[in-house]
Amino acid sequence: MTLDEFLSACRQLAADAPAAIAVAQSPAEFADVRTQLVGRKHGRLADLMAQLTTLDAEHRRDAGRAVNDVKAAIEQLLAEREAAVAAASRTTDALDLTMPSRARWQGSLHPVTLVIDEICEIFRELGFTIALGPEAETEFYNFGALNFPPDHPAMELHDTLYLGKDTLLRTHTSPVQVRTLQQYAPPVRVLAPGNVYRRDFFDATHAPSFMQLEGLAVDEGISFADLKATLGEFARRFYGGARRVRFGPSYFPFVEPGAQMDVEVDLGDGKGTRWVEILGCGMVHPNVLEAAGLDSERYTGWAFGMGPARIAMSRHDIPDIRLLYDSDVRFLEQFAR
Ligand code: DAH
Numbered sequence: 551m552t553l554d555e556f557l558s559a560c561r562q563l564a565a566d567a568p569a570a571i572a573v574a575q576s577p578a579e580f581a582d583v584r585t586q587l588v589g590r591k592h593g594r595l596a597d598l599m600a601q602l603t604t605l606d607a608e609h610r611r612d613a614g615r616a617v618n619d620v621k622a623a624i625e626q627l628l629a630e631r632e633a634a635v636a637a638a639s640r641t642t643d644a645l646d647l648t649m650p651s652r653a654r655w656q657g658s659l660h661p662v663t664l665v666i667d668e669i670c671e672i673f674r675e676l677g678f679t680i681a682l683g684p685e686a687e688t689e690f691y692n693f694g695a696l697n698f699p700p701d702h703p704a705m706e707l708h709d710t711l712y713l714g715k716d717t718l719l720r721t722h723t724s725p726v727q728v729r730t731l732q733q734y735a736p737p738v739r740v741l742a743p744g745n746v747y748r749r750d751f752f753d754a755t756h757a758p759s760f761m762q763l764e765g766l767a768v769d770e771g772i773s774f775a776d777l778k779a780t781l782g783e784f785a786r787r788f789y790g791g792a793r794r795v796r797f798g799p800s801y802f803p804f805v806e807p808g809a810q811m812d813v814e815v816d817l818g819d820g821k822g823t824r825w826v827e828i829l830g831c832g833m834v835h836p837n838v839l840e841a842a843g844l845d846s847e848r849y850t851g852w853a854f855g856m857g858p859a860r861i862a863m864s865r866h867d868i869p870d871i872r873l874l875y876d877s878d879v880r881f882l883e884q885f886a887r
Pocket of ligand 1: 764802
């Protein structure tokens, strides 16, 4: 090889290198182009070096300098391109681990739903199953079969939302008692959650529509002692600890005797314990058993009804029932579980 041929081969390599380097992106592509251009064994530069020995001795010095210059130029191009690619990837998809993360949005169940689920679970453990009834009820199931006298004030138009002559939005879940007893033979142990409706205005303690939970146990030989034991056990499981409960007389046409149950609660606000009424209950009135087609001489039972919104309010010391219906997430998320 002559010196001129050698020098022109050097220029050719220097001219080809920028285009080959400019397309490299990934580490693998950089390794490839580096091997191809300046690789020790089979790169184009190595091929040129191998030609050095074929030159006349007096030309080797110039040729050596030329080949070294080409090598330095290629190395510089590679380094610049690698730095540029790295800088570009840092600004596009690289992780910036110093940036504070944004909290992931997590929904949760409403505090009233949580209360209902917990109560259903406790009564499930006590042997109860869930029963449901329609929200559009007849006067018979909502009132008549529950031993309301025909002129009872609860049946007035201003207290109840009538859909037609004989159909109304149920004012309580107690009609599910009658429907269940008509459908299933004793022993019956059911819990009936559901919406009820009253012709009430929203205020701090009333909502025109709210949830109730009805309970019913009917069999031969059921007594008030069963009621006290079961509801006391429920209070201990729901509120925790050796919870005290007390019963006081109360009136509902569908129970005799009728009672209310209070639970002693400590809200942990430093104000000590207080008694909170959480449900109405009593022994199922014989007229109700008879209306459902049962022999009231043979069967007895007890029932209760409670409002889970009221229970959520007492549990969290919520002063106004409307807070539970406003759907203000800033308020509701305090009770997320
Ligand atoms: N139905 C009653 C109400 O809406 C609540 C109630 C009280 C249900 C006593 C019962 C009961 O089963 O025994 O106010």
